[in-house]
Amino acid sequence: MSETAQLPIPAKLAPLFTATGKRYRCSHGGRGSAKTRTFALMTAVKAYQSMMNGESGVILCAREFMNSLEESSMQEVKQAILSVPWLAANFDIGENYIRTTDRSVRYVFAGLRHNLDSIKSKARILLCWVDEAESVSETAWTKLTPTVREEDSEIWVTWNPERDGSATDKRFRKSPGDDCITVEMNYSDNPWFPKVLEGDRLNDLRRLDPATYAWVWEGAYLxxxxxxxxxxxxxxxxxxxxxxxxxxxxxxxxxxxxxxxxxxxxxxxxxxxxxxxxxxxxxxxxxxxxxxxxxxxxxxxxxxxxxxxxxxxxxxxxxxxxxxxxxxxxxxxxxxxxxxxxxxxxxxxxxxxxxxxxxxxxxxxxxxxxxxxxxxxxxxxxxxxxxxxxxxxxxxxxxxxxxxxxxxx
The missing domain is CATH 3.30.420.280 (Nucleotidyltransferase; domain 5)
Structure with a gap:
């Protein structure tokens, strides 16, 4: 990636991806915050950097439940890559796959609940991004983390909070280690928050009770x-x-x-x-x-x-x-x-x-x-x-x- 390359990411998330010495990069918050799209984009940047460094391996995109590719974050990743011309030029995107043009780095999409054992066999996981991670159990986290074991490999986590004290909440929000950085992102932090969602937000502000509104839009616990x-x-x-x-x-x-x-x-x-x-x-x-x-x-x-x-x-x-x-x-x-x-x-x-x-x-x-x-x-x-x-x-x-x-x- 050239020194002059620009990436369309919210300013609040920039320090999360530039911080050094972090294995875990996490963000939680409400609807319309751009966290999912930003993380999808940054996985592609990670894949591109690995290709340029002569590395080969897998970008694992996981969710707690995933029965088909339609339920995965594949479309988010495709759209993010195609939105940046210099990234799009370095990826081969098919109907059911995403990989770098030299085929050294490829994406794998998997559900954690029923695929943890098979995930262990994935070769060289360079990065694991767990989206919609609120429901991921402590057992799943305990099994997943040692699976991502390559030198300088990372685990990224995004979730909309629901329960105070969930396994994800405890690990990455309440008691994160020194190797973890976590940022809260809500609609007000998204400089490209779309007008159509602003209309939905204002409608919800009017018709939802305050607690439910805060959960949907402000990243509060339900x-x-x-x-x-x-x-x-x-x-x-x-x-x-x-x-x-x-x-x-x-x-x-x-x-x-x-x-x-x-x-x-x-x-x-x-x-x-x-x-x-x-x-x-x-x-x-x-x-x-x-x-x-x-x-x-x-x-x-x-x-x-x-x-x-x-x-x-x-x-x-x-x-x-x-x-x-x-x-x-x-x-x-x-x-x-x-x-x-x-x-x-x-x-x-x-x-x-x-x-x-x-x-x-x-x-x-x-x-x-x-x-x-x-x-x-x-x-x-x-x-x-x-x-x-x-x-x-x-x-x-x-x-x-x-x-x-x-x-x-």
Whole structure:
């Protein structure tokens, strides 16, 4: 490949293929992200490079289930090759085969569920790309990985997440090794996202529940709605930036980060028993002296009172000295549960699309489930409540406790 050759791949995926020392190159996300087409194209680049280096072998394109070539990624690979003239000139493409013009590198398409033993006999697997990998079992991964054993051979993985904790998710997203690089890709990362899919997306945004929409288009897990704290209570929709003027007041709430937790500031208002969430600030590993700039990113943060987590009085004091009207929200035994009940007491919670982290947490904030039975338990799970803690704090005085004794923690 000449130094001036150009490849049409999304900028977000470029580092994935240029990173050195990686055996596993992976991408997960929702529909319309261009990850499948990009990986199909890059397998051809890998085959071309191997041919030019005098190597011979196989590019294995696998899926968990594949009963025929029609169910394989063959058409994706063909289209990707034909879209780049200099690649097309170096491949021989037939109805049922793809190979380099010198026949040194050829493609093999196989299903993992019923063909693992035969895959072991494939000569010199230079690269294995597993597409639609969400359902691939741990047993399949355990058998496949030592099969791809040539020097400098690689395994590429693409999938649309469905279940938090699937074998693929655990291996390549939750606990990847140093030899693995993983990138999330969604429609918003695709610079060539087609208009026809944009129409489908907008229709789904209107008619699907938020959790299903997020699974289809934003690469979210397909969650059990029974365990979601705000199931059936919220939606994501645009509203006028001046609508708040019809409300009695604005609410600002802040939650402070600890270690890996974010610092958040959320602005909202109440109108006709509906809670409108319209601006967010969400900062990871934000240093204390950068907190004022984070807060200033939310319009009106210096003009209205802010209620914040009482567990960090020193941070509240610092921000007050920096010109913010900030004070601690009250806490009491059961205040979190009372806050949840208050939030669910609104007729509706409407989240502006620009508040992406609030929307993500609304989808992910959940109750714990029994590890064995899957039964939903009356205990909140940790990890996706930082924006909603800020919202609870902002409603200080509106949320009523079951006790008359306030305990400032």
């Amino acid at each position: 969650e059990n709605s029974d365990k979601q704290v705000l199931a059936g209570k919220y939606r994501i929709a645009e509203f006028s930036d001046t609508l708040w003027k019809e409300a009695e007041r604005l609410f600002f709430g802040g939650d402070f980060g600890f270690a890996k937790d974010p610092n958040t500031l959320i602005r909202s208002f109440i109108l006709h028993n509906r809670l409108y969430i319209e601006y967010e600030a969400y900062g990871l590993q934000t240093e204390l002296d950068h907190m004022p700039a984070l807060y200033d990113s939310v319009p009106g943060s210096r003009d209205w009172p802010i209620k914040a987590d009482s567990a960090r009085p020193e941070t509240i004091s610092y921000l007050r000295r920096k010109g913010f009207d900030i004070s601690a929200a009250k806490k009491w035994q059961g205040s979190v549960e009372d806050g949840v009940a208050h939030l669910r007491g609104f007729d509706e919670i409407i989240i502006h699309p620009r508040c992406k982290n609030v929307a993500r947490e609304a989808r992910m904030w959940s109750y714990k489930t029994d590890r064995i039975t899957g039964e939903v338990l009356p205990k909140l799970a940790d990890g996706y409540e930082h924006c909603w803690d800020a919202i609870r704090y902002s409603l200080d005085g509106h949320i009523k406790g079951r006790s008359t004794v306030w305990d400032i923690m």
